[in-house]
Amino acid sequence: MHGTRILDEADRLMTVCNSCRYCEGLCAVFPAMEMRRAFSDGDLNYLANLCHSCGACYVDCQFSPPHEFNVNVPKTLAVARAESYAAYAWPQALSGAFARNGLVISIIAALSMAVFIFAFAALNDRSVLFGVHTGPGAFYKLMPHNAMAALFSAAFLFAILALVMSVRAFWRDIGTPIGGRADGGSIFQAIRDAGELRYLHGGGVGCYNEDDKPTDRRKLFHHLTFYGFLLCFAATSVATLYHYLLGREAPYPWWDPPVVLGTLGGIGLVVGPIGLFAAKSRRAPELLDENRYGMDVGFIAMLFLTGFTGMLLLLLRETAAMGPLLALHLGAVFALFITMPYGKFVHGIYRFAALVRYAQERRSEAGS
């Protein structure tokens, strides 16, 4: 018996699957399962986070519903995965944020945007807020750069700390020997596997989303979203270096790397989330963890808002709309940062850790 009902169900399924093994060519979950004969809570959370929800094992399974064995691995692991986020959350007092995540994320997002607008309005003269500002330092007429940097660094550092503590608990739970360190080769393998979404591919046939045809495009939209996010992050990092090392202040001209990177990333962060949301809306109910719809959509919405307000800001930065748009954009980014450890963002961190573990296991198996 396990700590939760969903882990009991995951254990039952892995026992069924381990006596079948037809799916071992589809992804990493089943080969990892085959390395075990019994499953601890940590093992099941590891397998749950290794699953990319491609759906192939459901469509291919001779025992999926309505068969009496009722084998639904993607859905069961999706629920277990979401519950694992709460189980490993740091500090534990905030783990409840996962229970009604959509609501929590939208309240935080609304509040932070409201606070930025309110603060901009309260601390700035009306003519400054709705004024037209151009040239270097234009943004900082509304909010001093040091204040902006301090606030966002604090939010970001807190997010990093919470994520590190959470993933440390996960890593200890899934790893044998306890506290085992990840080797460079396994990390490199995991970066490749995550970077190309190797296991969101149904073993080569493709993924399933709305029906039994492998026509799913989530991989493409996920790439747009993920690499869009990375490009935006790179844009911010380059801009920070400009500011402190070269003394060059934003906004920058359109051809400057921070703007080029931010624009490309912003396009990804707008198109990707729209595609992912459309796929989520069409997803077959038997594959969907409907209780986590809010969490999934909340994160997609935050990424979209970040990209969308950023793009608007770029387009309208030389007009009177710049002040309010800057407030909205900063509010969205701030909310994204502080909710990172308590929302769908963590899926990438846990899955990456699971991929590292899997790469380790493969290496030690090949070596033995």
Added chain:
Amino acid sequence: MGSKYDVLVIGGGNAALCAAISARRGGASVLVLEGAPKFYRGGNTRHTRNMRCAHDAATEILTGPYTEEEFWEDLLRVTGGQTDEVLARHMIRESKDILNWIVQQGVRWQPSLGGTLSLGRTNSFFLGGGRAMLNALYLTAERLGVDVEYDAEVTDLVIEDGMFLAARLKRPINGETEIRATSLVAAAGGFEANIEWLKQYWGEAADNFLIRGTPYNRGSILKMLLDKGVQEVGDPTQCHAVAIDARAPKFDGGIITRHDSVVFGIVVNRHSQRFYDEGEDIWPKRYAIWGRLVAAQPDQIAYIIFDSTVVTSFMPTLFPPIAGQTIAELAGKLGLDPAALEKTIAEFNAAVRPGTFDHTILDDCLTEGIAPPKTHWARRIETPPYLAYPVRPGITFTYLGTRVNKEARMQMADGKPSANMFAAGEIMAGNVLGKGYAAGMGMTIGSVFGRIAGREAAKHARN
């Protein structure tokens, strides 16, 4: 009603879909009638995982060559010569191209699954298993314009002088209708799920059989064809039967209810008596006889008994073993007489001679002075907890079928070939497999003769 198809395919498994695709690619209009609901489509193909095809060189997924001659020798050995050599050699030759052809129909291969390394050279495994293979074939068939109906129960065939005219069909909603077609491909499997029919040969014992596939393999099409003058082939009393867990569902437990632990322990019947040499030969060569052995025991039940030292020597099982700290406790849980089981195990343990255990070869661990002996892998059962799996006969498929020629064309009882009726798959497997079995042959028969039947049926329809 009203439309007439060039080719009507009855059945929905590997053979049926290969026939439908091949007929459609041959220019024919094709209708597939699958008697099962969509989820259960495909008969036993749902539960398969590989196919045995001849090949002259290693491939990406096959570890070495498997020549036509070697395939033929394997077939000769497992059937004890009960095969049609002309047909069998033709099938083996055609199987070489099937490796490529089936991929062109969307099926993907993968290397042999964990725990099946002994098949890595001879058998190609379907990525994702049999249902994945079926899904690929259905997608291809539908893309090519093959019509498919599910829950389509064929209630009668109109056949005159060996010539198929029409099939009567009972649809779940629109009621009775008649489907006419120029050619017929019967690929509707055997009668393993038809307990009443099995009882004709097995008597009341058949009530205790478990059926490994869906309840839809009732053999109704086979029966209609034989009743209407098609020549039969194969021993009607023969079926492929393995020992599966007695706790498995009556139907469709599939591969996961099997047990690979016989060679690691002993097998007793409900009187706690051993009844066959558990170590006669390596398991892949012996698993298929244990269904019949258990069927011959009282109440068609037996118990594989072993101890805690061997639990990790075989694949993990769906149902956990039943455990007891003493033999008597285990016997109590199994409903066996404790004294009788203790005596059997004590006698067995006393008869075990020292040897060097190696389950991968025919080792020298054997018993002396008991009957039946255990001739390999005999080790004392003495380390608690003592463990057991209850097993019953699990029926995979039957051998009775319709006689066909190299064109997959059915032969009538008077020896003449049918004008327009073809058969493929399990319904005609008895032509090639008089008895016995080797892994993956059922799918070879299905794909090879399915492809041929579809091609010939289309050719007939176009002429």
